[in-house]
Amino acid sequence: MWSNEREIAAGDLVIVWLTREDIQPLIVTPGKELNLRFGHYRHSDLIGIPYGSKVGSRNGRGFVHLLRPTPELWTMSLPHRTQILYLADISFIVSYLNIKSGSQVVEAGTGSGSFSHSVARTIGQDGHLHSYEFHEARANKARDEFDRHGMANIVSVTHRNVCKDGFTVVDKVDSVFLDLPAPWSAVQHAKKALRKDRTTRICCFSPCMEQVLRTVSALNDAGFSDITMYETLLRPHEVNTTPRLPTAGEASARLKGAMARREEKRLLQVAASQRKRAAQKRKRETNGEDGDDQDVDEQAKGESTEAAKKLRVDNDKPEGEDSEETNVRLVPTEGGSPPAVITQPALSSSQPQIPSQIVISKVSHEVRGHTSYLTFATLEPALGTQSNAEALVATIAEPEPPQPPTDQ
Amino acid sequence: MEANNGEASGSSSKGQSRIQDGHNVLFRLPSGELKSMKITGNATISFGKYGSFNSSELVGQPYGLTYEVVDKKLKALPPKAMDELEETEATNELIDDGLIVQPLSTAEIEALKSSGVPASEIIKQQIESHTNFALKTEYSKEKYKKRKEAKYAKKFSTIEPTVFNVCEYWFNKDKGRIHDIRSDTLAQMMNLANIRPGGKYLAVDDASGLIASSILARMDGHGRLLTICDVDSPPAYPILVHMNFDEDMINSTLASLNWATAEEDYVPSTISSLSSVVPPTEPQDGIIRSERQKQRLNKRKNIQGTLAATREELFAGEFDSLIIASDYEPYSILERLAPYLSGSGSIVIHSPSIEVLSDVQAKLRADPQYLGPSITEGWLRRYQVLPGRTHPLMMVTGSGGYILHAIKVFDDPSANSVLAVKQKNKKPKVDNDEDAKMEGSSEPPAGETKAE
Numbered sequence: 086m087w088s089n090e091r092e093i094a095a096g097d098l099v100i101v102w103l104t105r106e107d108i109q110p111l112i113v114t115p116g117k118e119l120n121l122r123f124g125h126y127r128h129s130d131l132i133g134i135p136y137g138s139k140v141g142s143r144n145g146r147g148f149v150h151l152l153r154p155t156p157e158l159w160t161m162s163l164p165h166r167t168q169i170l171y172l173a174d175i176s177f178i179v180s181y182l183n184i185k186s187g188s189q190v191v192e193a194g195t196g197s198g199s200f201s202h203s204v205a206r207t208i209g210q211d212g213h214l215h216s217y218e219f220h221e222a223r224a225n226k227a228r229d230e231f232d233r234h235g236m237a238n239i240v241s242v243t244h245r246n247v248c249k250d251g252f253t254v255v256d257k258v259d260s261v262f263l264d265l266p267a268p269w270s271a272v273q274h275a276k277k278a279l280r281k282d283r284t285t286r287i288c289c290f291s292p293c294m295e296q297v298l299r300t301v302s303a304l305n306d307a308g309f310s311d312i313t314m315y316e317t318l319l320r321p322h323e324v325n326t327t328p329r330l331p332t333a334g335e336a337s338a339r340l341k342g343a344m345a346r347r348e349e350k351r352l353l354q355v356a357a358s359q360r361k362r363a364a365q366k367r368k369r370e371t372n373g374e375d376g377d378d379q380d381v382d383e384q385a386k387g388e389s390t391e392a393a394k395k396l397r398v399d400n401d402k403p404e405g406e407d408s409e410e411t412n413v414r415l416v417p418t419e420g421g422s423p424p425a426v427i428t429q430p431a432l433s434s435s436q437p438q439i440p441s442q443i444v445i446s447k448v449s450h451e452v453r454g455h456t457s458y459l460t461f462a463t464l465e466p467a468l469g470t471q472s473n474a475e476a477l478v479a480t481i482a483e484p485e486p487p488q489p490p491t492d493q
Numbered sequence: 494m495e496a497n498n499g500e501a502s503g504s505s506s507k508g509q510s511r512i513q514d515g516h517n518v519l520f521r522l523p524s525g526e527l528k529s530m531k532i533t534g535n536a537t538i539s540f541g542k543y544g545s546f547n548s549s550e551l552v553g554q555p556y557g558l559t560y561e562v563v564d565k566k567l568k569a570l571p572p573k574a575m576d577e578l579e580e581t582e583a584t585n586e587l588i589d590d591g592l593i594v595q596p597l598s599t600a601e602i603e604a605l606k607s608s609g610v611p612a613s614e615i616i617k618q619q620i621e622s623h624t625n626f627a628l629k630t631e632y633s634k635e636k637y638k639k640r641k642e643a644k645y646a647k648k649f650s651t652i653e654p655t656v657f658n659v660c661e662y663w664f665n666k667d668k669g670r671i672h673d674i675r676s677d678t679l680a681q682m683m684n685l686a687n688i689r690p691g692g693k694y695l696a697v698d699d700a701s702g703l704i705a706s707s708i709l710a711r712m713d714g715h716g717r718l719l720t721i722c723d724v725d726s727p728p729a730y731p732i733l734v735h736m737n738f739d740e741d742m743i744n745s746t747l748a749s750l751n752w753a754t755a756e757e758d759y760v761p762s763t764i765s766s767l768s769s770v771v772p773p774t775e776p777q778d779g780i781i782r783s784e785r786q787k788q789r790l791n792k793r794k795n796i797q798g799t800l801a802a803t804r805e806e807l808f809a810g811e812f813d814s815l816i817i818a819s820d821y822e823p824y825s826i827l828e829r830l831a832p833y834l835s836g837s838g839s840i841v842i843h844s845p846s847i848e849v850l851s852d853v854q855a856k857l858r859a860d861p862q863y864l865g866p867s868i869t870e871g872w873l874r875r876y877q878v879l880p881g882r883t884h885p886l887m888m889v890t891g892s893g894g895y896i897l898h899a900i901k902v903f904d905d906p907s908a909n910s911v912l913a914v915k916q917k918n919k920k921p922k923v924d925n926d927e928d929a930k931m932e933g934s935s936e937p938p939a940g941e942t943k944a945e
Contacts, residue, residue, distance in 0.1 A: 091811065091835065105865050137836025137901060139861070141908030148908040150864055152900060153837040155687045172684060173677070173871065180680035183655040186690035186713035207711060209690035283510035284557030284653050294883070301878045310572035314876040314883075317677050322868040322895070324851045324858075446851040446868065460878070465572045466555035 086235045087154050092135050100152040108162040123147030156203040166223050169199040173319045174456055179207055181461055182260035182286045187211040189258040191278050193247045193265055194218045195227045205239045215254055219246040247271050252278040264290040269303035276307050281467040289460040297458045309462035321449045329443045512551045516737045519652040519662055523643045527662050544647035556653035575879055594625045612645035656707045659735045672700035672818045673845035675893025677871040683707055685898045686814040686841045690715035696816040697721050697826055702730020704818050714742040720749045748803045757808055807833055814839040824853045834901040842897040850897040861904035870895050
């Protein structure tokens with residue numbers, strides 16, 4: 086399954102990483118070209134360079150990273166034939182079903198093969214995945230894909246409606262995974278496929294609660310026990326480096342400054358209006374009639390705004406530059422909200438250094454809220470299979486000596 | 494592939510599915526409590542009021558069965574089905590909370606228990622004498638029976654030591670010992686680290702060996718795991734004992750170094766003596782005095798040889814993934830161990846608190862040898878699915894910790910401009926690019942598409 090070599094060879098499947106949201110699979114085929122928004126690449130130029138390399142485009146339009154495929158990268162880049170399973174569900178199912186090296190697993194349906202790749206990787210050459218798909222074209226596409234990915238000896242795809250016709254294996258597999266519209270109709274068949282000499286497990290993957298209820302009832306009727314259901318999701322956290330948060334003390338200092346400036350402004354206004362009044366008085370005295378108060382008021386207002394503008398501290402030092410004192414920059418904002426404060430901390434050799442940048446994280450704004458319900462059940466080993474063990478125990482059974490429990 | 498049931502899969506899988514002498518077995522008691530016991534010969538296992546029996550009775554039994562203890566003997570029970578409940582008209586409106594409804598006294602119940610009356614009979618008698626039982630709703634009756642059963646039933650189940658079950662056991666018992674790693678989080682770590690049979694992994698496991706156990710279980714004897722620990726003897730991974738691994742399997746798959754011996758320019762005294770011209774491990778006069786001394790020297794030589802070989806293995810690099818669940822600062826670990834990762838290798842770091850990881854992520858994002866660092870937190874919700882009574886469990890765990898995942902890549906500072914590699918063998922331009930992509934790759938990528 087996929088290349089284990091250090092370097093990329095012709096015919097390899099590589100994962101081309103453009104950005105976190107744009108990851109594409111590519112089969113390296115000499116003679117072909119890869120044209121992306123991050124430039125042009127010749128397949129033949131990719132041969133012989135190590136997996137994990139950053140590669141620049143021929144036309145200088147950017148670069149890509151060439152990665153070794155993993156089921157996880159494949160899930161992020163695969164061609165969708167159907168709705169697919171993602172990491173959180175896949176990993177939880179694999180773990181609950183105890184799928185590991187050498188496991189025999191049944192899967193229905195194959196779908197786009199996201200789960201199949203993960204299981205194939207985990208079970209390896211000693212295991213086998215019996216995959217069933219009722220859509221013939223999808224079954225053929227999946228089979229071709231597994232073949233191309235060197236998984237033909239680990240995965241076998243059977244075109245079959247398992248709800249009607251059941252599985253092709255009997256008393257054989259360690260676990261069954263059902264991703265079907267009506268999993269309850271395949272539960273009895275699944276029981277036949279599971280081996281009876283040890284504990285085996287089943288998982289049914291259904292997006293709707295109504296499906297879960299029918300499945301639970303079918304599992305119960307079929308003799309499965311420990312029936313339980315889980316939901317699991319991944320919450321991505323976004324990490325950012327930002328200037329440290331300003332302190333309340335800094336807000337207080339800014340407000341004090343603002344209030345002092347307002348007082349200064351008021352005094353200026355008072356002085357201006359006194360001058361106006363004196364001027365009006367002189368005017369009245371000379372004209373002997375009332376002047377236009379309105380105009381004078383407007384004029385005074387205009388003057389004070391000018392004064393306020395002059396008082397605005399605007400320090401445009403570049404961020405991150407060390408400075409001996411805290412620079413407070415008031416950025417005027419619209420709509421009467423308080424101005425945003427951007428601060429640079431005081432750095433002095435005598436004081437412990439306060440970092441100017443902090444790392445913060447928060448949950449991404451839009452996250453997946455539901456994928457499917459995972460209904461699990463256990464099929465206990467058949468009681469008949471322990472006759473040997475019981476016989477063995479009977480022969481070695483002796484009168485038991487009184488002993489304290491070996492609790493640890 | 495078409496092998497028989499009994500030997501269908503790998504070497505140790507078969508052994509793990511049946512209880513053997515010397516196994517550490519997890520038991521589930523009627524109260525729901527889990528207990529870990531070691532099966533040793535003919536010892537008596539006692540679960541107090543839930544009964545006692547001879548441990549040899551379990552040897553050879555498949556894991557996962559439920560037993561009833563009858564006269565100190567075990568009787569395997571068939572799987573228990575869930576009961577459908579008939580909806581009735583009953584409500585609790587007529588039930589007076591203060592009333593004494595159980596005329597059967599504690600002393601009378603004790604007498605019944607000591608006379609050997611089975612649990613089901615005691616519960617039946619309690620129900621019959623219960624003055625208000627008929628007034629209860631069917632749900633409430635069911636709960637009552639279940640509560641009584643947890644009190645009197647002489648039953649228990651064995652639990653298969655899967656990684657999932659062992660992780661759940663420790664997470665509920667003492668999650669601090671396993672670095673707060675919950676089963677779903679552990680599963681994600683295994684997948685993100687691309688754990689597969691035949692792989693070669695580097696791990697720092699300060700989670701009592703949970704990471705090592707999980708990797709070893711998945712590889713089942715095929716592959717290599719090298720762990721770095723902070724003690725100068727082989728690390729004690731107490732979780733390993735629950736897995737009942739074959740000793741040979743562990744020895745052939747797992748090797749360990751510590752933070753000192755994992756340094757390339759540190760020369761352990763034992764190794765320098767081994768490689769020096771006159772090995773001081775041999776007596777100066779060249780005569781080996783006794784058989785015991787000979788054995789001791791051989792043992793020492795073996796240890797030295799293993800240490801040197803393990804160091805060489807680490808320094809040779811090309812590990813598939815690096816998995817970290819450590820109490821040491823993760824970036825300092827990365828600086829030491831990332832050079833030994835292969836190109837495109839996976840880095841998976843777990844921490845119970847996000848601050849530790851967000852600091853690391855900020856550093857990784859600025860470093861071109863790491864690609865796509867991302868932090869995720871697992872979210873898990875379990876449901877009760879009894880017929881007519883399906884709902885999420887009332888109490889759930891808060892967090893299974895955070896995972897930082899990144900991919901190790903090789904930077905090429907010149908790659909922003911033109912392709913320096915293989916500029917010389919220019920070939921004529923051949924056909925167009927559309928076939929170059931795989932079919933369907935024009936479809937939107939799996940993740941949400943966002944503007945760059």
